[in-house]
Amino acid sequence: MSQTFNQQLKKYYSFYTIGFISFVIVLGIAEQMGMPRLYLGYAFLAATILLYASIGIMSRTLDVAEYYVAGRKVPALFNGMATGADWMSAASFIGMAGGLYLQGFDGLAFIMGWTGGYCLVALFLAPYLRKFGQFTIPDFLGARYGGNFVRSIGVFAAILVSFVYVVAQIYGVGLITSRFTGLAFEIGVFVGLLGILVCSFLGGMKAVTWTQVAQYIILIVAYMIPVVWLSVKETGIPIPQLVYGSVLEKVTALEKKLTVDPKELEVRKIFADRAKAAGEKMKAGVEPSYNADRAALVAKVDELKAAPTPDGAAIQAAEKAVDSFPKDGKAYEAQLKGQQGQAGRAAAPLPHGTPFVGVGKTDEEKKKSSDNKRNNFLALVFSLMVGTAALPHILMRYYTTPSVHEARVSVFWSLFFIFLLYFTAPALAVLVKYDIYTNIVGLPFADLPQWVNSWQAVDRALLSIVDINRDGIVQLAEIAIGQDIIVLVTPEIAGLPYVISGLVAAGGLAAALSTADGLLLTIANALSHDVYYKMVNPDATTARRITISKILLLVVAGLAAWVTSYKPGDILFLVGAAFSLAAAAFFPALVLGIFWKRANKIAAVFGMLAGLATVIYYMLRTYPFFTNMGVPKMDLWFAIAPIGSGVFGVAVGMTVMVLVTLATKAPPQEVQDLVEHVRYPSIKGDKMNTAGAMG
Amino acid sequence: MELTEAHRDYWRKNLRMTAFLLVIWFVVTFVMAFYARELATINFFGWPLSFYMAAQGSLIIYVLIIGFYAMYMRKLDIEHGVDEGAEQ
Secondary structure (H helix, E strand, O other): OHHHHHHHHHHHHHHHHHHHHHHHHHHHHHHHOOOOHHHHHHHHHHHHHHHHHHHHHHOOOOOHHHHHHHHHOOOHHHHHHHHHHHHOOHHHHHHHHHHHHHHHHHHHHHHHHHHHHHHHHHHHHHHHHHHHOOOOHHHHHHHHHOOHHHHHHHHHHHHHHHHHHHHHHHHHHHHHHHHHHOOOHHHHHHHHHHHHHHHHHHHHHHHHHHHHHHHHHHHHHHHHHHHHHHHHHHHOOOOHHHHHHHHHHHHHHHHHHHHHOHHHHHHHHHHHHHHHHHHHHHHHOHHHHHHHHHHHHHHHHHHHHHOOOOOHHHHHHHHHHHHHOOOOHHHHHHHHHHHHHHHHHHOOOOOOOOOOOOOOOOHHHHHHHHHHHHHHHHHHHHHHHHHHOOOHHHHHHHHOOOOHHHHHHHHHHHHHHHHHHHOOHHHHHHHHHHHHHHHHOOOEHHHOOHHHHHHHHHOOOOEEEOOOOOOOEOOHHHEEEOHHHHHHHHHHHOOOOHHHHHHHHHHHHHHHHHHHHHHHHHHHHHHHHHHHHHHHOOOOOHHHHHHHHHHHHHHHHHHHHHHHOOOOOOHHHHHHHHHHHHHHHHHHHHHHHHHOOOOOHHHHHHHHHHHHHHHHHHHHHHOHHHHOOOOOOOOOHHHOOHHHOHHHHHHHHHHHHHHHHHHOOOOOHHHHHHHHHHHOOOOOOOOOOOOOOOO | OOOOHHHHHHHHHHHHHHHHHHHHHHHHHHHHHHOHHHHOOOEEOOEEHHHHHHHHHHHHHHHHHHHHHHHHHHHHHHHOOOOOOOOO
């Protein structure tokens, strides 16, 4: 029975993949025949959202087990794909390769952190949670530690983590929709939300699962095509992951050359001088400097006009300079701050392949800053890995497989499908870097390719190339490039038609939507199942529980979109915060709950609260977003940035839990029996049936 | 619920394998990253070794760890009579 189901699924999704590729080819032909770009963007947006909606409608359900855990019949391979899409967010798809482009080796912390965490999922959690087999992660905490208090902390943490994370996803959705269709950001947010809701609203986990499989296929195809093409262009070999080592060697050689190139030095010196001058003017006081600078410009005009033979062009230029001078002290101060902020552009190019590049004047300073970077790398990797093994929307996916064995195999497929994208991202970053170092640097400004101008027109923060030293040639130091543009621009760098850009946007959208789906469902389930059904009204009928869940889904989604429309913080910080919070709140209680029979309720309460409090406290006191709002700032602990604060949270949570457990009584026999129960896939004569205990 | 010696043996073997795989995970992740600067001097098909490990090598090892664990536990389940086919 399950075998034929598996075969059927393979058939359906093969047809679907072929159908999707044909759709892209048809649009490609339409583009050649003159279809405008904006329509291509609309076509992709409409077609994919329609597709997700129809899967949602086909999978609509009123069955509790289907609504919460997809009926527990998702085969390992497909659960792997669904987890892949659930996992890979807008940050992975759009931001990661760009982050690697900008940070070189140090950015690889995200690559390792977001994959290695699955080892912890496989070894510590997935099989045991599947054996336990209820609906949510707070379910497990509630049953293992007893009572509603631990469950409530679990619910609170699950909602906090998922909400922070979902805001980052909806932000990504808004960004992509608005860029590729020309809609306003706020409208883009709500259009995207519609795509999320049609799916999860009708069919809960069942619909979300089958949509996520479809979304995984789109996002992986969209990610691979441009990179493979670029690899053929640069190396002649279509397997970028295998050959970019040689490209990295060339990039390193170019970096060395560009570091000492006289023209590059000239541009970097201009940036350094500007920053220094701006700093001195700030010191002298904004108001006096403003007046002095303005007076100097006006005097220049007068001087030119008073010359024996007035030079018309020079006068015009000088008058223009007066006109474009900041209108008041405030604008002037902003300009000075901007120039100071560009001090970083006076630095030589970062060696891409070198770990933890130290900066400083003396060797000792360099060593210290390099050690700092290493420690932050380790802390970030740890927080991301442990956070991975604690995110409720991911752990929940392992409730949906048919058996414990399938759950184990499904973690393998999950990481395999995630790996495909993650081991490609570093290759993409190196290939794009090589292309920019060879094809853009040294080019006359008049010959810049079309994509440079069109992206500069979209947003100067994404890409800006300005002739700083006025020699008419592009220097590397004159290029300012934003993290989020690298993946989106790759098709154009590779010389692919615009239809592939549309495909990449559809892939980014799939990544953001699928993650948002999983997160919203986690929040709605925590509220409807754990709070409403388990605590408020245990006699509720099935229909009522599902209705409540759907209403909550709408409310939460609306709330998340509303928060997102205020564009809070940066995406990377939101994501990092979610991981550290999840790691500190869930990991110690879940793992000790399975591996240590003695761990008890009071220890779980204190451990979870202490872990959460540590992370929240550390972020409030160190992250500029909060300290600028008036929270008193404190020094970093061991110079670890707030994004890696999970390392403190987990250490505190774990220690507190162990100490409190040792100081208090062991839990009652039935709890210890439950622990034995989850440890074995099946025991003869085991009367306990947690998975069957569902209503 | 009575646990037999076979059950206890199963759990001990599981713990041993979990610990073993965790050590591998720890070495390729944290020990490698700690010595990344030293490893960067070794050239691995064009990549500095630490760059290759962080970008690709460690990921491959993670996938293998999980795949191996699933296979090993399947065998262990059947040997100790706790596999899910056993109850039907």
